[in-house]
Every structure is written in C-alpha cells, then in structure tokens.
Amino acid sequence: MNRQKKYSFALVAICIMLVAGAATAVVSAQQGKVVSSYGPTNQDVTFDQIKSARMAVKAERAKQHAELLNSRYDLSKKVHTEAVMSGGKHLPVGPTAKLKGVTWEQLGKMTPEQIKGKGVFPYKPLPFADHAEGGMLFPEMITKTLPRLVRFDLDFDLPEHILPDTAPGIYLTTRPDLGDIAKGRLITIDNYYEIFNGILNPKQLEGLRLLVTQFPQQQFNATEDRRTDRPSLGVTCFDCHANGHTNGANHLVGDIRPQEFRHRIETPTLRGVNIQQLFGSQRALKTVEDFTEFEQRAAYFDGDICMAAKKGVNILERGSQVHFMAEFLAILDFPPASKLNIYGKLDRSLASPDELRGETLFNGKAQCSACHPSPYYTDNTMHNLRAERFYKQEVANGMMMAHDGPIKTFPLRGIKDSPPYLHDGRCFTLEDTVEYFNLVQQLQLTAKEKQDLVAFLMSL
Template sequence: MKPFWGRQHVAIAAMGLCLVYSEAAHAQEIQERGRTSYMPLDQTEPFADVMARMKAEKPKVTARHQQLLNQRYDLGNRPARGLTMSRGKAVQEGVRVKLPQGVTWDSLAAMSPEAIRDKGLFPGGLMPLPHPNHPEGGMLFPRFHIEEIKRQEGRDLTRFDLDFDLPDHLLPEFPPPIFLTTRPDLGDVSQGKLVTLMNVQELFNGILNPKQLEGLRLLVTPFPQQQFNQTADRRSELPSRGVTCFDCHVNGHSNGATHLVGDIRPQEFRHRIETPTLRGVNIQRLFGSQRALKTVEDFTEFEQRAAYFDGDPVIATKKGVNVLERGSQVHFMAEFQALLDFPPAPKLRFDGKLDPKKATESELRGQALFFGKAQCSVCHLPPYYTDNLMHNLRAERFYKPRLVNGAVMGADGPIKTFPLRGIKESPPYLHDGRLLTLEDTVEFFNLMLETRLNEQEKKDLVSFMRVL
C-alpha cells in the first residue's frame, strides 16, 4: 500500500519549505485502504508460540489501553443516591468524560464545531472508543460473566491475550431480569439466574410454547466463533466449544461485552461495538447499530455466518460456522427474541409520557426539554422513544482524524436510533460505549445538537430519562 507521500523529502518550492516524513511519522499516518480484505488462512506459527508471545505482550497492551481510559474518563464508583436498576444494582451518576485543561462544558457549548476542532478542544471521551486491543479485536467478556459460565457449564470464555476493560460498576446489572410481553403478570421470569443450557428448561418450560423454547435453547447453545473455537487459530487456552448469542445479550439484555464490527476494512477503521439490549426487539424495524438489517431473522443469520468470523466466509468454514436453517431455527430464535419486553416504568402513561400525578417537578421539566429545547424527540419518539431510522450525527465536525491505540478517530456514519425505554439499565451508551453515564450522554448531544442547555436543564433531562 503506497502512502500519500513518498519516503523522500518533498519540497514545496513556493513556500520554501521542506517536509521530511520519517518512518515513525508514516507509522502514525492514517491509511485509507488496507492491503487486503482477507484474513490469513494458514497459521504457520505454532499455537504454543502464539500464546506465549501474546501472554507476554498482554501487560503492555493492557497498560496502554488503561492509560487511554484514565486520560479520557473518571472511572470511579459514584452511585446515584436511591437510584437502582430493576434488581438493585446502583446506577452511576455524574459526568465522567474529562475536559481539556482550561475549558468547561459551557464554554465548549458556546463554541462552533469548527473552532473546537481547530483548537483541539473536543474531549477525548467523546471520540470513538478503541477496542482494548484494536489491532487484534475480537469478542471480550466481563469477568463476572466468565466466572458464572465456568461455574454452570465448565466452558471458559477467558482470552489468554486480553481482559475486559471497563469496571463492573459501570456495566449493567448481572444477571439482568427478563420481562416477557406475553406474561407481564409474572414480572421477572429469570428467578435471578443467568439463563444457560443448564437451566433453560427449568426456567421456561410451562411459560413458552415449544417453538419459543427451542429458539431460546439455540440462543444459549455454544457455536464456534473467531476467538473461541477448536482450531489452533483461537484466543482461548484450550479448544473451545464457542460462544452463545446470550453470552453477549445476557438474559436477552446486555453485559457490556465488546467486539469490533465485522464489515469494515482496514482494521483501524472498524468500530468497537458495545452489546445493545434485545429488550423491545418486537417494536424495532432496523437491526445492527449501523448496518440497517431489516428483520431480526436477518440479524440472527448475519451474526452466525458473518459477524462471528469478522465477515470472512473462508475463516468461518475453517473454524466451523454454524449454518442455521431459516424456516425453523432462525424463525424459532426470532420468535423468542420478539417476546423480550422493556422493564416496567411505573411513572409512564400508555402513550409513553409522564403521569403528572406520579412525576417529580424535575422529571416534568426534563420531559418538556426532551420534547422542546433539547431536541431529543426529533429522533426519540414515544412511546418507546425511537423513530426506527438511521441518523448521522457527523461528530467528526469537532475533531481532526488521528490514530489512537490502533483505531482511527474518524467518522461514525449513520447510527440507528436506539429505543430509550429502560435506558438507565443499559450503560455504557452510544454504539461503541464511549459514554459511561447518562450525564455524559447529555453533554455529548448538547454539543452535537448545539442546544446550549444550562446546568439545571441538563439535570432535569437526566431525571426524565431515568424514569423511561
């Protein structure tokens, strides 16, 4: 791949300047095209050597990413007083994105996107979030999930090269409750358990019909995946049975597990993807944060055949792709997913808006802002707070492209409008998890939409979103 400039000196006679591009500068230059779209098929380095090398590199890789997180965020445990998720986990509060020296959120909001970009003042925590090892990528699970799967199934989702990056207190509660559209009278049907192959019959026989039960069984059945398989080209110490759909979408919700999207090349342009909840799939019309797949059946097949293997069908064949039968297996899986409901929201009326007799003054002010000055309802329409469309925020207006830990800080492109019902239970936020709290999210959109909310308005808006 040829760089934009040669490795020789380039003279610009009119200006009397001489630009010298060293090898180090070239290493940091953003390359718009990769050398190839295909992954290496034949691993010639012995697996034991690969594992030893990556284990040795792990402390350095981890430290580099942790340094980036510490530069961008306050990762402390600061729970909101008296505010919990459905099963009691504390909701984290406060803006966690760190500001550049000498600016405030108000002073930033008063500047134009061009001025913020030209002065380099856009906060790093609002830029794309790299994978913990972006050049390597791959599925990565929180430790609490790894330990529970090992306890129940003896299946190990540990990667020998990498650990999950965000602290537990910034992630959804585990295991999350399960609410069904067909049996709202039962409340949480998970009984406080993580649903796996070991207990799926015990928990759901007598609640689901046989088709739905079979669909759920498939959703908790391990199948080979890029990093977890039985070939030597894996990232698990022992040959692995693979991963399940519900290893990321835990109990039909999320545990914050991360990955890289499979359909972008070269590697540094691939976006980190934070696992979205499956709650409310029945009311959605687009699937995949940026891919706009039209049905949940399409998404199920896309995940198994493509996303599991970084979009490479040859690698998928080598590692044991699971080809699902559309008319039965995919249909059964989709039928169960369509039953997953949002958590109860006792302060909302049937139309998705606040009941004035139950809401606080702050929540009511937040609702007025949501549908007015803050412009949230342009995309997030009640009762489920989505418009089922894609929107391009053009965040790249605010910063210059650069390479950070192997990831290009560039354009995100169109992103689907995620439903906001139950949003307080789904941290972190945005498609790549770059926003750790709802307060961070309000600051991000205050800049994106140039709405210039004051401090009290921001607090009221967060109060409203917490009760959705």
C-alpha cells in the same frame, strides 16, 4: 451430502483461491505490506506460537489502553444512592469525561471548529482494548460465572460499576403478570428448560435453547487460531445479550476494513425487538431473522467468510431454527415504567417536577424527540450525527478516529439499564450522554436543564 457440508466445501474452495491470490499479491508487491480484506487461513503457526506472540504484547497494550482511558475519563466508582436499574444495581453517576482547560458551560458555547482546533472534545471514538487484535471481550462479572469466556490475551477494560446488571431481569410481553422471570439468575443451557418450561410454547423454548447454545466464533473455537487455553465449542447469543439484555461485552464491527477503521461495538439490549424495524448498531438489517443469520455467518468471524469456513460456521436453518429464535426474541419486553401512561408519556400525577421539566425539554429545546418519539422513543431509522466535526482524524491506540457514519436510533425505554451508551460505549453514564448530545446538537443547555433531562431518562 447435506446442506452445511456443501456450503462449507464451497467456502473452502473460494478461500483456497483467495489465499492463492493474496500470496501472489504479496510476492508482486514491491514496497510495504499488502493490505487484504481477508485474514490468514493457512495453518503455518501452532497454538503455542500464537499464544506466545499475543502474551508478549499483552501487558504493554493493556498499559497503553489504561492510560488512554484514564486520560479521558474519571473511572472512580460513583453511583446514585437511590436510583437503581430494574435488577437493583445502582446507576453510575457522571459526567465521567475529563475536560481539558474548559468548563462544560464554556465548551457548550464553542463552535465545532473551535472545539476541534483546541482538541477539547471529550467524547472521541473509543478504541477496543487491543484494537489491532479485536474479537469478543467479556466483562469479569460474566467470566466469573462462565470461565469458558476468559481470553488469555485480553482483560476487560471498563469498570464494573458502569456496566448493566450481571443477571438482568427478563420481562415477557406474553406474561407481564410474572414480572422478572430471571430473578437474579443468569440464563444458560443448564437452567433455561427448568425456568421456562410451562411458560413458553415449544417453538419459543427451542428458540431459547439455540440462544444459549455454543457455536464456534473467531476467538472461541477448536482450531489453533483461538484465544482460549483450551479448544472451545464457541459462544452463545446470550453470552453477550445476557438474559436477552446486555452485559457490556464488546467487539469490533465486522464490515469495515482495514482494521484501524473498524469501530468498537457495544452489545445492545434485545428488549423490545418486537417494535423495531432495524437491527444492528450500524448495519440496518431489516428483520431480527436477518440479524440472527448475519451474526452466525459473518459477525461471529469478523465478517470473514474464509475464517468462518475454517473455524466451523454454524448454518442455521431459516424456516425452523432462525424462526424459533426470532419468535422468542419477539416477546422480550422492556422493564416496567410505572410513571408512564398508555401513550408512553409521563403521568403528571406520578412524575416529579424535574422529570416533567425533563420531558418538556426532551420534546422541545433538546430536540430529542426528533429521533426518539414516544411511546418507545425511537423513530426506527438511522441518523448521522457527524460528530467528526468536533475532533481530528488521528490514530489512537491502533484505531483511526474517523467518522462514525449512520447510527441506528435505539429505543430509550428502559435506557437506565443499559450503560455504557452510544454504539461504542464512549458515554459511560446518562449524564455523559446528555453532555455528548448537548455538544453534537449545539443545544447550549444549562446545568439544571441537563439534570432534568437525566431525571426524565431515568423514568423511562
């Protein structure tokens, strides 16, 4: 018996015992619904019944979510006329958050208690498109190219103009002379070999193959409990991390229960993982190998090992497959930043006055460098911003707006390529991000200082 079969049989045995235990708990419960850490694994409903139940609530939940987004944000298309991402897409302009009865200047002078009491904090936690359901959700700009990623029960919720490039650039630390290797192409199983053969070594090429290979996932699988019309082989790492970067796809964090306390998670970029020491927005995994295994064994199935056993978890071999994937990821570079010197700081002969003022603020009054020091603008640790000081704990469209907890300090190199921002994407633009930290850190920045900070961030 091979290793994967032994692992699967063991998990099935555990799940049978857990389901039996859960059934006993339900029978013995006198009032209300028993809250379980486990999802239902028994096949007592058909695919048609699952689809019918989901379609019955689709329109109403989409309407509720759209109303929430429109109440919080200005979703109209506003982009820079000149500033672009490394792939050529124009940057979205903000702030997009809507204020209620106050100005940004007035808000910046209020205490956390005053903001919370008046209910005017503009950057509350962002629910998933259907928080009670969850799962991986892909933007239309990706599903047009990869229709296998279309969910019948959910449509993507954010406008395309605040998302990254559809086919982001790929830059390699080993071959900077090649510049963007992708050149507008989305890397998939159909073209990875043609594009990278002769550039990567055999281990890296095999690692890339695994990164563009479909593996079963909670909503994309071959069982009746799926969210695609046809049985699916699953998803690939690069379905979310397009070209080793991100496309704005999102899902729910797998390691929190019950469902309403789970956080929306925005897909982070994989650029620059070679200089990072923590992986995952909130999980603090210590190596990219750990993260790769975590994704396949748990995160793909909402952190439920029983669902993983049922739907076909892919057990990657650590010494070869995981290692090969990590070896490729380790050479993904940040996009070029022509105005930065060898220390990751602005070259004064190339930078504009507003960028230089922004750098001074970044390292001074704004205290950004306390967590984001040069040259890569991360301190490789986690911080708890305690944003819950500014809003009440209440339910919003099926999500409990509780605390965020510790968040990884992501590198800011190439940050203009990665909207929307924060772990759950609640800040749609760099301007929104500056406004958020101005409030959370209680900096009381002026309007001009905020503009200069944004200018500096765009130069990274």
